[in-house]
Amino acid sequence: MILSENRIVENIYKTPVTLGDISESIFEGVSAKNGLLHRLYLPEEGGPNSFYFCESLCKPVFSEPELVYPYVPEAFSEKFVFRPSPYRFILPYEPSDEGRRKKYIVISPSELKDRFPMTYRRIMESKKEFHHDMSPLSSADYYSVKGREFMECLYTPKIIAIEGSHLQAAYDDVGNYVFEDGCGIVLKEPDKYPYITAVLNSPISRLFP
Numbered sequence: 313m314i315l316s317e318n319r320i321v322e323n324i325y326k327t328p329v330t331l332g333d334i335s336e337s338i339f340e341g342v343s344a345k346n347g348l349l350h351r352l353y354l355p356e357e358g359g360p361n362s363f364y365f366c367e368s369l370c371k372p373v374f375s376e377p378e379l380v381y382p383y384v385p386e387a388f389s390e391k392f393v394f395r396p397s398p399y400r401f402i403l404p405y406e407p408s409d410e411g412r413r414k415k416y417i418v419i420s421p422s423e424l425k426d427r428f429p430m431t432y433r434r435i436m437e438s439k440k441e442f443h444h445d446m447s448p449l450s451s452a453d454y455y456s457v458k459g460r461e462f463m464e465c466l467y468t469p470k471i472i473a474i475e476g477s478h479l480q481a482a483y484d485d486v487g488n489y490v491f492e493d494g495c496g497i498v499l500k501e502p503d504k505y506p507y508i509t510a511v512l513n514s515p516i517s518r519l520f521p
Contacts, residue, residue, distance in 0.1 A: 334508070337498040339461035341491040342401070348438050348455040351383055352400040364400060366434070369441060374430045375402055384472055384482075384491040392509055394482050394489065401490040402431060404455060405463060416463045418456040421449040462496065471497040471505060473512050481512035 332338065342349070352364035352375070363372040364380070383399035404424055405416040425432045435455050439445050449455070457463060467488055473481040474494035483505050499505060511517065 331497070331508070334500055334504060335497055336500045337461055337465060337496075339465065339496050340459055341462060341494055341496065342403075343458040343492075348435050348442075348453065349402060349457070350438065352380065352402065354398045354400055369437065373434050373437075375434055376428045376431055379404055379428060379431050381488055381490045384474065384489045384494070386474060386493055392482055392513065394484070402434070403457060403466075403490065404428070404431060404435070405457070405466070416466050421451060421453070424449070465496060465498055468498055469502070469505070471499070471509055471512065473497060479512060479517050481509050483509050 350366055350368040352366055352373070354364055363374050365371070366373045379402050380400045381403055382394075383397060383401040384394060385397055385399060403416075404419045406419055408415045408417045419428070421432075424435075432449065436449055439449065439453065465487065467486065469483070469485050469487050471481050472484050472489060472491050472494055473479060474491060497508070499508060
């Protein structure tokens with residue numbers, strides 16, 4: 313007998329174990345509202361020392377590769393795996409060895425200017441272009457990423473679930489992908505990643521927002 317969608321939903325709500333129960337962390341991606349951080353595009357002929365194309369500025373730009381991360385678009389070409397994407401995202405962060413778990417802290421404007429001048433110039437150009445502000449970059453400028461959990465889980469293997477035309481999930485075994493409209497899921501038990509990824513990609517997951 314085929315259960316109706318409402319009956320299926322009712323039965324799932326009775327399940328004693330939820331995604332939250334088996335997850336160490338569930339968190340949102342980077343904020344799309346940050347006016348000084350933009351998505352970049354890597355041309356097909358691009359290499360490690362090539363320029364990127366900044367969509368917001370509509371021009372080629374250069375940035376230090378240490379601060380550039382692969383970016384997950386809204387839709388994957390396939391479930392379970394990431395489509396090779398030319399998109400990149402700049403994160404002005406670096407690892408900190410403080411505490412038991414490695415954390416990533418925002419690079420101060422002065423350090424950014426000294427150590428990563430190309431990235432500093434690119435952010436300054438955005439500040440002048442979109443904020444009409446000619447003053448030097450300062451800590452008052454919001455060029456950092458909102459979301460402590462996102463940065464704490466950088467380079468932590470995770471599931472990235474994004475809802476485009478429908479929910480799709482893929483396993484990021486390195487943990488270095490940046491995403492905006494979706495959520496990252498770090499499980500308590502690593503051996504459950506294939507199973508949970510499969511469940512999120514199943515037709516039943518489409519019944520839920």
